[in-house]
Amino acid sequence: MNVLQTFSMTDFSKIYLAWRKGKGSRRHIVGLLERGADNNVTFQYLPETRNLVKTEGFIPYFEFQDLDKVYDSNVLQIFSHRLIKSERPDIGSFYDFWEIDLSQAQDKFYVLGKTQGLTASDNFEFLAEYIYHPDIHFLTDLSGLSYANLPKGTVKPGDFLQYEFEGDNEFDKEAIKVMFRGRDIGYIKKIHCRIFHRATETPLNLQVKAVEQNGIIRKIFVKISVQG
Known part of the structure; x- marks a missing residue:
């Protein structure tokens, strides 16, 4: 594991997938992305998510339809489509706004957690479980x-x-x-x-x-x- 990966994992190694039915609705934690010691990222839905299908009409993330499966292939590649492209002329301002450490800007797991992966097209958010340290x-x-x-x-x-x-x-x-x-x-x-x-x-x-x-x-x- 290189220095960049080790540092970003000291900030967080878990990102929770949050969802809400619409603006003003209560936020639910529906899934977990976790980066292991081998740097591979897995994704799975939480058990309580099944109830949301019935009570609030929750629809699983398009590429991850099975509520019982632990996904361990191409997880980060799929979720990283939510990130803005690094070639954009305003990328510096974007990184500055979200408090991105530029030495870690190529780490998609880190950037996803720091920016919450927000888009205007759905009601998903990616919330990092931050680990306390003096420079966090x-x-x-x-x-x-x-x-x-x-x-x-x-x-x-x-x-x-x-x-x-x-x-x-x-x-x-x-x-x-x-x-x-x-x-x-x-x-x-x-x-x-x-x-x-x-x-x-x-x-x-x-x-x-x-x-x-x-x-x-x-x-x-x-x-x-x-x-x-």
Whole structure:
């Protein structure tokens, strides 16, 4: 295993596939991509995903239709089609926005986890399970904004946010609630929230990097890092 692969695996070796029925719907964790010691990536659906087919009309990822199979061939090649091409003239800005370490930019598993593999054509997301270390940092967008109904200008790039554990949350016992100046504004996404439970000695910084808004705030992108 080369140096690049070893470093990226210290950030994460697992990426969870998330899905929701539509905007404003609850996010479900439906699958797991895992990179092993041999650097091969496997994919499988989680057992509870079968219920979503009946209750919410979940349709499996096109190339991975079998809910019971462990896929171990061409997994990363298939999922990497969600990544933008490195030849694009704006690729530098894209990497900068998503906090990509340029020395790892050729590592598709790393880039998929860091950028969440978001596309406008479906409701899948790829959420890395980050491993805590003193230099960890990554970008995420807050969930729950469709319920918060925040007016334009509530937060702006550069603002530092606060957080607290919400163990009594009925939907997610790992939930991390995010606030700004005493106002609840959203939640850290599932899976991404796990690093907060591992950062028990040194709290994490939450700083707004970008905001999408018109009359109300649509998205808040937050950089998460260890407090120095």
